[in-house]
Amino acid sequence: MSTPKPTLETTFAGIKCMNPFWLASAPPTNCGEQVMRAFDAGWGGAVWKTIGAPITNVSSRYSSIDWDGHRMMGLNNIELISDRPTEVNLREIAEVKRRYPKNIVIASLMVESKRETWHEIVQRAEDAGADGLELNFGCPHGMSERGMGSAVGQVPEYCEQITSWVKEKARTPVIVKLTPNISDIRMPARAAKRAGADALSAINTINSITGINLDNFQPNPNVDGKSSHGGYCGPAVKPIALNMVQQVQSDPAAALPLSGIGGIGTWRDAAEFILLGCGNVQVCTAVMHYGYRIIEDMQDGLLAWMAEKGFTTIDDFRGLSLPNVTDWKYLNLNYKIVARIHEDLCIGCQLCYTACWDGAHQCIHLDRTAPAPDTTRTPAMVEATSAQRISTTPIPKLDSGGAAHSSAITPLERIPRVDEEHCVGCNLCALVCPVENCITMEQINNGLPPQNWDERTSAGLVPEGAREVMNTNG
Amino acid sequence: MSQRASYRQQFSPAPEIAAKFGDIHPPLGSQAATVEANRCLYCFDAPCTAACPTHIDVPRFIKKIASGNLAGSARTILDANILGASCSRACPVNVLCEGSCVMHRYNKQPIQIGRLQQFAMDSFHASGNPLPFEPGEETGRSVALIGAGPASLACAAELRRRGIRATIHDARPLPGGLNTYGIAEYKLTLADSLHEIDLLAQLGVEFRFETPVDAALLAQLESTHDAIFLGIGLGGIHQLGVAGEQLAGVTNALDLIAGYKSGLITTSPARVAVVGAGNTAIDAAIASVRLGAVEVHMIYRRGAEHMSAFSFEYEHAKQEGVNFFWHVQPTAIRGTGSVESLQLTRLAPTTDGSLILEPGSEFTLPIDLVVLAIGQGTHTTFLPNGSGSATIQLERGRIVIDRVSGQTSNPKYFAGGDCTNGGREVVDAVADGKRAGIGIAAWLEGNHVHA
Ligand SMILES: Cc1cc2nc3c(=O)[nH]c(=O)nc-3n(C[C@H](O)[C@H](O)[C@H](O)COP(=O)(O)O)c2cc1C
Ligand code: SF4
Ligand code: SF4
Ligand code: SF4
Numbered sequence: 001m002s003t004p005k006p007t008l009e010t011t012f013a014g015i016k017c018m019n020p021f022w023l024a025s026a027p028p029t030n031c032g033e034q035v036m037r038a039f040d041a042g043w044g045g046a047v048w049k050t051i052g053a054p055i056t057n058v059s060s061r062y063s064s065i066d067w068d069g070h071r072m073m074g075l076n077n078i079e080l081i082s083d084r085p086t087e088v089n090l091r092e093i094a095e096v097k098r099r100y101p102k103n104i105v106i107a108s109l110m111v112e113s114k115r116e117t118w119h120e121i122v123q124r125a126e127d128a129g130a131d132g133l134e135l136n137f138g139c140p141h142g143m144s145e146r147g148m149g150s151a152v153g154q155v156p157e158y159c160e161q162i163t164s165w166v167k168e169k170a171r172t173p174v175i176v177k178l179t180p181n182i183s184d185i186r187m188p189a190r191a192a193k194r195a196g197a198d199a200l201s202a203i204n205t206i207n208s209i210t211g212i213n214l215d216n217f218q219p220n221p222n223v224d225g226k227s228s229h230g231g232y233c234g235p236a237v238k239p240i241a242l243n244m245v246q247q248v249q250s251d252p253a254a255a256l257p258l259s260g261i262g263g264i265g266t267w268r269d270a271a272e273f274i275l276l277g278c279g280n281v282q283v284c285t286a287v288m289h290y291g292y293r294i295i296e297d298m299q300d301g302l303l304a305w306m307a308e309k310g311f312t313t314i315d316d317f318r319g320l321s322l323p324n325v326t327d328w329k330y331l332n333l334n335y336k337i338v339a340r341i342h343e344d345l346c347i348g349c350q351l352c353y354t355a356c357w358d359g360a361h362q363c364i365h366l367d368r369t370a371p372a373p374d375t376t377r378t379p380a381m382v383e384a385t386s387a388q389r390i391s392t393t394p395i396p397k398l399d400s401g402g403a404a405h406s407s408a409i410t411p412l413e414r415i416p417r418v419d420e421e422h423c424v425g426c427n428l429c430a431l432v433c434p435v436e437n438c439i440t441m442e443q444i445n446n447g448l449p450p451q452n453w454d455e456r457t458s459a460g461l462v463p464e465g466a467r468e469v470m471n472t473n474g
Numbered sequence: 475m476s477q478r479a480s481y482r483q484q485f486s487p488a489p490e491i492a493a494k495f496g497d498i499h500p501p502l503g504s505q506a507a508t509v510e511a512n513r514c515l516y517c518f519d520a521p522c523t524a525a526c527p528t529h530i531d532v533p534r535f536i537k538k539i540a541s542g543n544l545a546g547s548a549r550t551i552l553d554a555n556i557l558g559a560s561c562s563r564a565c566p567v568n569v570l571c572e573g574s575c576v577m578h579r580y581n582k583q584p585i586q587i588g589r590l591q592q593f594a595m596d597s598f599h600a601s602g603n604p605l606p607f608e609p610g611e612e613t614g615r616s617v618a619l620i621g622a623g624p625a626s627l628a629c630a631a632e633l634r635r636r637g638i639r640a641t642i643h644d645a646r647p648l649p650g651g652l653n654t655y656g657i658a659e660y661k662l663t664l665a666d667s668l669h670e671i672d673l674l675a676q677l678g679v680e681f682r683f684e685t686p687v688d689a690a691l692l693a694q695l696e697s698t699h700d701a702i703f704l705g706i707g708l709g710g711i712h713q714l715g716v717a718g719e720q721l722a723g724v725t726n727a728l729d730l731i732a733g734y735k736s737g738l739i740t741t742s743p744a745r746v747a748v749v750g751a752g753n754t755a756i757d758a759a760i761a762s763v764r765l766g767a768v769e770v771h772m773i774y775r776r777g778a779e780h781m782s783a784f785s786f787e788y789e790h791a792k793q794e795g796v797n798f799f800w801h802v803q804p805t806a807i808r809g810t811g812s813v814e815s816l817q818l819t820r821l822a823p824t825t826d827g828s829l830i831l832e833p834g835s836e837f838t839l840p841i842d843l844v845v846l847a848i849g850q851g852t853h854t855t856f857l858p859n860g861s862g863s864a865t866i867q868l869e870r871g872r873i874v875i876d877r878v879s880g881q882t883s884n885p886k887y888f889a890g891g892d893c894t895n896g897g898r899e900v901v902d903a904v905a906d907g908k909r910a911g912i913g914i915a916a917w918l919e920g921n922h923v924h925a
Contacts, residue, residue: 069509347579350518366519379518386519390877390909391527393899394569396782410579414521434515435580 006306008044008299010314012279013173013199013257015132017104019044020270020280020314021298024261025108025134025177028287030082032092036100041292042299045104047201047282050081050136051089051125052110052148063210063220063227065236074236075285076210078221078228081110081136086121090128097129105129106175110136110148113158115165122169132172135163137188138179138204150204153179156191163195173198175259178244180237181207185244189254201259201282202248203241205231234285238263242276246325249277265294267301274314275321333456334448337425337441339364339418345438348414352429352439354379363422364429369413420444485665488737494764495659499563499589507593511540514585515576522571522587527905528555532571536590548598549606551591556631556908557624559599559670560653561901562591563662566784570901599669609678610637615918618643618695619703620687623651624900625891625907626705627674629880632911634677638918642679643695645686651707652892653900655732658757660764664735689856696863696886701914704866704873704882704889705907708897709853711846714749718807727758727847734761742767743842747816749773749804751781755847756788759796762845771797771839773804775821775829801829805836807844816841850897858884872896880910881917888914 008019022045023029023038030049038046057079065074082089093105107125111117125133137153152158159176166174176192178185180203189200207229211220219227241262248254260273265286273281286294311317341352356364357379366382367374418429430439456462486492502510514536522532530551538547551558567573567588575584615638619626622644630640648654654667675681687695696702711726713719727748733739742765748758751774762770772791774781777800781788792798799818806817820835852871859865867874867883873894875881880888890906892898 069512347576348517348521349515349576351515354518383519386524387529389524390905391525391529392895392902392905393527393566395898396784408578410576 004312006303006312008303008314010280012259013132013175015045015104015173017044017280018102019299020274021045021295022047022104022106022259022280022282023287024282024284025050025106025136026284026288027079028284028292031084031089032096035092035096035105038287038292038295039096039100039103042295043103043292045106045131045280047106047108047134048082048089048093048130050108050110051086051121052081053112054085055080055083057083058223060221060223063230064234065210072234072285072289074208074210074232075234075288076208076221076230076232077205078223078230081108086124090124093125093128093130097131104131106132106134108134108136108177109166113147113152113162118162118165119169122166126170126172130172132175132198133166133170134175134177134201135166136177136204137162138177138181150179150181153177153188153204154182156187159188160191160195163192163197167196175199175201177204177261178202178248179204180240180244180262185247186251186254189248189251189256193254193256197256199257199259199279200248200254201261202244203237203262205233206237206240208232233262234289235263235265238269242272245273245278246276246322249319250322250325265289267298267305270298270302271305271317272321274318276325277319277322279314279318329453331452332450333453334446334451336444336446338420338423338444339425339427339429340440340442341416341418342438342440343410343415345435346410346415347435347438348410349434350414350416351432351434353416355428355432360426360428361422361424363419363424364416365419366413366416368415368417373417373419375419485668487659487663487665487735488740490740491659491734491737495761498658498660499592501596502586502589502593504593507539507590508542510586511536511590514540517576521574521576522585525570525574526554527570527899527901528561528908529905530554530558530571530591532587535594536585536587539590539594544594544597545601545603545606547594551594552598552605552607554908555901555904556628556674557653557670557900557904558591559595560624560657560662560667561904562588562595563666564653564657564900566786566899568786569784604676605673607631607635607677609634612639613637613918615639615700616641616698617701617703617914618699619705620692620695621651621705621707621891621893622646622649622671622681622683623705623707623891624653624903625707625889625910626651626703627653627671627679628904628907629703629705629888629890629911629914630679630907631674631677632908633914634679636911636915638700638915640679641682641699643682643685643687643691645684647683649681649683651705655735656728656754657900658731658761659735687856689858692856692858693863696858700886700918702887703880703907703910703914704857704887704893705891705903706853706889707892708850711850712848714804714807714846714848716804716806718809718813721807721809721813722811723809723813723842724807724844724846727754727845728850730758730845731761734765739765741765744768745839745841746770746843746845747773747804747839747841748845748847750847750849751776751783751798752847752849753783753787755845756783756791756796758845758847759791760794762843763794763796767843769797770795771799771841773799773802773816773818775801775803777801803829803831804844805831808838813841813844815839816844852893854893858887870896875906875910876913878909879913879917880906881913885917 010020023043025047029046035046061079063076064072067073107130109121111121174197176197218225245260257279259280260278261282264281264283270281353364365375433439516533520533535547535550571587572584577584617633617640619642622642626642633640649671650667742762746762746767748755759770759772801821802818803821805819808815815838817838820832821829822832857866864884873889875889875894880890882889888910890910891903
């Protein structure tokens with residue numbers, strides 16, 4: 001019996017969509033022409049670039065962080081909401097919906113904190129044909145000075161108040177977009193839920209300064225010598241977004257259908273957000289970097305993975321990983337792993353060696369060719385010995401045998417050895433090793449039954465002082 | 475202090491040479507250099523550093539390129555190797571640093587260490603900054619160095635950094651020895667070699683050019699200095715010992731290379747035979763191709779598997795269109811007035827592995843220029859040999875030294891480079907010179923000798 005073919009169709013907060021991939025409210029959804037091209041490429045939905053009172057943008061607006069040859073690991077912007085008149089945006093939304101009835105258009109809104117103003121914009125957006133509304137309570141710059149954006153998102157009472165005004169009027173689902181620039185993301189999420197929001201989306205951008213020019217001492221992006229706190233997004237923010245998604249989804253007072261945002265660029269990223277409970281995902285930076293065309297593999301890859309895992313719908317795996325994230329005090333303290341170096345793969349770079357000596361527990365050693373294990377030699381002693389070696393250019397005629405040492409095989413003395421008894425299983429060496437699967441972390445059977453901190457404390461095995469320390473860590 | 479003359483201007487090669495000997499390793503752009511630098515893993519106790527005879531801290535200088543600290547990168551290189559710029563161009567990196575890069579074991583291209591080093595050194599030279607070292611506090615001691623090649627230059631730099639006076643003597647009008655006169659122009663230009671050496675004068679290294687040292691001058695130097703460093707390289711190229719060797723149109727590889735590098739030779743006759751199959755022979759053969767020869771033949775007594783050139787040099791020669799004759803020996807050079815042909819005889823191996831001429835196998839190649847590259851002799855007759863001063867021990871013509879300190883059997887004499895190792899690379903000479911500089915300073919310290 002074969003499982004039915006997987007489908008990407010989803011229903012998010014009552015909104016039915018051909019796939020869970022939406023464009024986030026940002027430059028890629030700035031106008032109708034763009035959104036229609038995105039739908040042609042395969043995007044299921046688009047959250048329109050935030051509509052609101054007229055604004056003026058600055059130039060320049062973006063700056064980024066490159067890492068190790070990769071461009072735009074993190075992107076920062078100081079741009080505001082849409083700089084086009086509301087009428088134009090709404091007219092284009094109507095046009096897009098007329099031509100692409102099956103695709104989803106969400107109107108992202110941000111207006112003055114007045115009941116009538118919100119009522120009016122909700123009415124107009126819905127009249128234009130929007131399938132839902134996203135309340136932008138997250139913009140970290142520019143708008144907050146005017147009492148909008150994150151100025152609202154950071155104060156749960158305002159968030160609750162405005163959401164309830166919107167709910168009074170709205171006929172379509174209301175999504176509240178959360179700002180990460182707050183110490184506990186659950187607070188505004190709970191407020192939105194109390195006010196009757198139908199869904200949440202998270203995260204918006206994170207306050208950032210991407211860098212300072214070392215020649216003129218001016219920050220990026222440079223606007224006539226000055227810059228401002230901007231919003232950070234892209235691959236760098238994904239771990240932060242995942243954490244916030246998990247926090248919201250495991251809090252019954254906050255959990256709602258959640259649209260995951262933050263650093264999503266591939267189907268793998270999307271699958272991770274869905275595994276932590278998201279109903280769909282939104283993408284901005286990856287599209288700004290590579291264009292709408294990335295949707296092809298996002299769909300293709302996710303479908304292939306679902307088929308491989310035997311999932312037929314998004315709901316089949318949504319939230320599956322939530323129970324696996326728990327508090328530190330519930331982790332098994334008797335679980336023991338150690339690092340194993342696979343000699344056949346090791347290239348002898350010795351990054352694991354330095355990492356363990358300087359950043360972990362000094363239990364990787366370079367003593368394979370020593371007569372007996374020698375754990376007393378420090379890195380400085382190893383280097384001092386090498387510095388004394390005399391090497392010469394191997395000249396075929398002068399050096400009988402001719403050939404230099406073969407560089408294809410790692411000499412035994414360059415392959416580090418793990419002292420398993422002292423290895424604490426921190427993973428660091430495996431993380432720094434440049435060769436895939438060269439260091440694996442292997443479980444050691446220590447014969448002990450699972451026991452977590454809670455159990456250990458209640459069994460009276462932990463002294464009073466230690467309890468305090470460990471609790472604050474948790 | 476030397477006047478900061480621009481050697482590049484003063485010694486820029488003849489335009490036809492510059493055009494025919496374009497840089498074999500075009501410089502990396504700054505973004506390409508950063509990307510390549512970031513590829514380096516930053517190995518601990520790095521094998522590339524161990525393989526470098528001067529032990530340049532390769533990952534350190536590469537990470538400094540990645541971080542944009544180019545001055546620091548050059549300082550790291552120069553600290554270990556005062557001729558870091560020449561070496562980045564002249565070193566056979568495939569058998570040294572790049573050959574031992576761990577990337578080989580990961581099915582990846584090794585890090586382009588040579589080109590990164592060149593990038594760091596080029597930007598250092600472009601900055602016009604002085605060497606990032608100060609001479610040491612003057613100790614009042616002094617050393618005479620014979621020969622102005624890489625070994626003496628490296629030794630002199632070490633001595634100056636330790637406050638010891640260093641005076642280099644050389645028979646030629648320009649410093650650098652083979653570094654200046656003997657490296658294929660497409661690897662290292664004469665002007666770049668001179669420019670690099672010019673910086674050494676800032677450390678207070680003194681030069682006596684056109685000063686050949688004979689036994690008498692050596693005795694005088696010995697009595698006025700605390701130590702002598704011999705960086706005299708090798709002697710002339712061996713003779714073939716066949717009829718016709720005196721004809722016009724017979725030359726040797728070193729003269730040919732020095733000639734075109736200094737602009738005295740700008741063209742080549744049509745048909746050239748290079749006798750020998752070492753790295754110098756290959757350089758001469760490729761130079762002949764570049765200078766306009768129509769046919770270039772390399773003549774070697776043994777087979778390709780026995781040639782002493784690096785295999786990448788052999789490949790390069792093949793790409794340039796050089797033709798190879800294996801298992802043949804020149805038995806006569808023919809011509810009236812100048813060379814017209816080269817008579818070759820085939821060689822057959824005997825059971826004991828030696829080679830004998832195969833009777834009746836003679837054949838003749840029409841040739842306009844014969845270039846000999848069959849190894850160099852030594853140049854040691856002027857050295858102390860027992861009368862008055864302790865003998866300097868030789869072995870097969872090479873000066874015997876203690877590898878760590880460079881000291882010879884005569885404690886006041888130190889040596890390094892080709893005259894001790896039989897002819898290796900620039901970088902080996904630099905390493906020898908550096909060890910000897912440190913060795914001399916330590917010996918003077920321990921001995922408290924005073925002239
Ligand atoms: C240039 C730029 C402009 C943005 N403008 C808006 C906006 O008007 N409204 C909004 O809700 N979010 C806006 N965002 C935030 C994105 O919608 C999204 O939440 C964020 O970029 C994180 O997703 P990512 O990592 O996929 O880029 C903007 C982001 C960028 C880079
Ligand atoms: S980091 Fe990996 S490849 Fe490098 S020495 Fe350690 S085990 Fe070998
Ligand atoms: S897991 Fe941590 S402690 Fe164990 S060998 Fe690796 S780095 Fe060292
Ligand atoms: S061996 Fe290769 S990767 Fe390792 S430090 Fe040297 S150049 Fe870098």
